[in-house]
Amino acid sequence: MASLAINAISTTVLIYFNYKKEESQFETRLTEIKSSHIISLGNALWQFDNKQITVQGEGISSLYYIGYVRIANNDATLYEKGKNKSSEQSKHYFIPITHEKEIVGELEIGFARDSILSSIIDSAQQIIAMQLLSGILLALLLLWRVYSIVTRHLIDLKRQLRKNDKSCTHQQLTLDRPPFKDELSAVVNSFNQLTADINKELTNKEVAQQQLAETNSQLEQRVEERTQSLQTAVNELNSTLENLQSTQSQLIESEKLSSLGSMVAGVAHEVNTPIGLCITTHSFIKDLFKDMQKRFETGNISKQNFTDFMTSMEECVDILSKNLQRAAKLVQSFKHVSEDQAGEALRHYNLAEYLSEIMSTLNPKLKMTQHQVEILCAEDIELTGYPGALSQIVTNLIMNSLLHGFEGIDKGTICISVEDNQDQVNITYTDNGVGLSQESQLKIFDPFYTTKRGYGGTGLGMHLVYNLVNQRLKGTIKLLPQRETETGSESATGFGGCGYIINLPKILKEEPAKDNA
Numbered sequence: 090m091a092s093l094a095i096n097a098i099s100t101t102v103l104i105y106f107n108y109k110k111e112e113s114q115f116e117t118r119l120t121e122i123k124s125s126h127i128i129s130l131g132n133a134l135w136q137f138d139n140k141q142i143t144v145q146g147e148g149i150s151s152l153y154y155i156g157y158v159r160i161a162n163n164d165a166t167l168y169e170k171g172k173n174k175s176s177e178q179s180k181h182y183f184i185p186i187t188h189e190k191e192i193v194g195e196l197e198i199g200f201a202r203d204s205i206l207s208s209i210i211d212s213a214q215q216i217i218a219m220q221l222l223s224g225i226l227l228a229l230l231l232l233w234r235v236y237s238i239v240t241r242h243l244i245d246l247k248r249q250l251r252k253n254d255k256s257c258t259h260q261q262l263t264l265d266r267p268p269f270k271d272e273l274s275a276v277v278n279s280f281n282q283l284t285a286d287i288n289k290e291l292t293n294k295e296v297a298q299q300q301l302a303e304t305n306s307q308l309e310q311r312v313e314e315r316t317q318s319l320q321t322a323v324n325e326l327n328s329t330l331e332n333l334q335s336t337q338s339q340l341i342e343s344e345k346l347s348s349l350g351s352m353v354a355g356v357a358h359e360v361n362t363p364i365g366l367c368i369t370t371h372s373f374i375k376d377l378f379k380d381m382q383k384r385f386e387t388g389n390i391s392k393q394n395f396t397d398f399m400t401s402m403e404e405c406v407d408i409l410s411k412n413l414q415r416a417a418k419l420v421q422s423f424k425h426v427s428e429d430q431a432g433e434a435l436r437h438y439n440l441a442e443y444l445s446e447i448m449s450t451l452n453p454k455l456k457m458t459q460h461q462v463e464i465l466c467a468e469d470i471e472l473t474g475y476p477g478a479l480s481q482i483v484t485n486l487i488m489n490s491l492l493h494g495f496e497g498i499d500k501g502t503i504c505i506s507v508e509d510n511q512d513q514v515n516i517t518y519t520d521n522g523v524g525l526s527q528e529s530q531l532k533i534f535d536p537f538y539t540t541k542r543g544y545g546g547t548g549l550g551m552h553l554v555y556n557l558v559n560q561r562l563k564g565t566i567k568l569l570p571q572r573e574t575e576t577g578s579e580s581a582t583g584f585g586g587c588g589y590i591i592n593l594p595k596i597l598k599e600e601p602a603k604d605n606a
Contacts, residue, residue, distance in 0.1 A: 100213045100217055111154060114154075115180070115200050122198065127184065127187070130142065131186050131188035131193055132188060134160075134188065142167050143168055146168035147170075155199070155200075157171035158197070159195075159197040160196055161195050162193060163193065171201075181200070183196070183197050249263070262281055370409050371409070374405050377398060435474065437472070438476050441507075442468075443479070444466055444505065447483050447484065448464065450484075454488075458491065459499055460495055461500075461501075461502050462504075464505045466505070467509060474593070474594075481553070481557055482558060483518075485550045486554065495520070498522060501521055501586075503519070504518075512595050514595060516590070516592075517591075518588060519586060525587055530571065534555040534566075535552065536552040563593075564593035567589065568588075569588035569590060
């Protein structure tokens with residue numbers, strides 16, 4: 090009953106939140122409808138193009154979240170489809186249709202509440218049915234397993250014990266099953282051993298048998314007490330270990346989200362520049378157009394005026410095109426990297442292109458400094474794996490260099506070199522920063538170790554890198570050995586500062602789904 094109640098409550102909550110989600114997204118989708126249909130509807134109403142109005146209406150009404158569509162000019166309704174339920178339960182929105190800043194009609198859109206709610210309820214009913222069926226099957230399976238492994242043998246042992254009591258004999262107990270070492274077999278073996286000892290001692294001396302029984306009873310009690318104490322200690326240790334693992338996982342996820350949030354802020358700032366230039370150019374185009382329109386209306390257009398107008402328009406269009414392409418490229422790079430970091434999809438990708446996309450998302454952070462990043466990677470290296478993990482690794486290494494390696498250094502250099510090694514790639518990451526101390530070299534991959542304790546450092550950055558390389562990407566990462574010089578630390582490769590060598594397989598196979606039963 091408790092399981093049914095929990096399923097009912099969780100399903101009701103799921104229906105409510107899914108409906109609210111669709112309802113909240115409806116207002117967002119209205120913006121998309123405005124941007125894609127209002128201009129063409131305005132032109133159609135202005136030109137009395139009923140065919141175009143019908144096509145636009147059909148296109149809007151075909152959207153699954155639309156329950157009612159009405160298109161009207163200032164005099165009458167030209168297109169209407171769906172059920173008109175103007176009430177609080179069915180949201181309706183009225184969007185004015187304009188043509189050259191003049192309102193020429195109205196677009197009324199109603200939210201498809203009934204169909205969406207019905208679809209959500211149908212899905213919830215299927216989920217409930219599957220949960221009930223799986224629960225029943227699991228209960229039957231557990232009952233059968235308990236009976237076949239334990240219950241029926243206990244009943245048989247009880248029967249044998251009763252038979253021994255009635256016959257006043259000390260026969261050994263037997264289990265009707267193949268030899269199998271478990272707790273039940275241990276109990277039977279212990280009982281049989283005790284029975285043999287008792288039978289042997291009864292033939293010699295009754296007193297010795299009694300002393301042996303008492304001693305055995307004391308030993309069993311002492312073993313039980315110690316076993317309980319040990320079990321309590323083991324349970325406490327397991328609980329502590331689970332809490333530590335849970336806390337570590339939460340901190341690692343927090344580190345990932347923090348990195349992604351910083352990347353979002355940087356990309357947003359970077360996109361503002363081309364967008365701002367586009368807005369300024371658009372304003373200039375409007376002024377040129379108004380001036381040319383005024384000359385056209387007064388009939389004062391000369392060939393020179395038109396030539397100057399065309400030249401200015403060509404320059405403006407070129408500026409718009411370049412800046413929009415720049416903004417689109419930034420958004421596309423951020424989209425690829427952020428989707429890969431948030432998701433777990435296994436996909437095929439070009440390593441050089443993906444490293445460039447990662448650097449695009451980090452450029453806002455690097456522009457605030459004089460530090461440089463050099464990438465040496467052949468353009469034909471293809472990998473199949475989890476690019477989001479690689480993005481997290483490269484981002485953490487670069488941010489580690491900026492925060493720790495270049496402390497007190499105004500202009501540093503980071504080099505990422507990739508070598509193709511048949512079925513593997515070797516990635517060498519180095520910087521010419523201050524390097525690592527002897528203690529840091531030994532503890533660099535330890536969780537919660539940081540030299541910035543109290544300054545925002547969690548000590549999980551390099552631990553996260555180590556886990557992603559070894560567990561997620563099935564590779565290896567090693568710290569390049571350093572040697573102390575008069576000017577500071579220097580790697581064994583001759584590149585001053587800190588360095589790592591990462592070996593990754595080119596092709597990863599999909600990991601099998603874990604069985605949660």
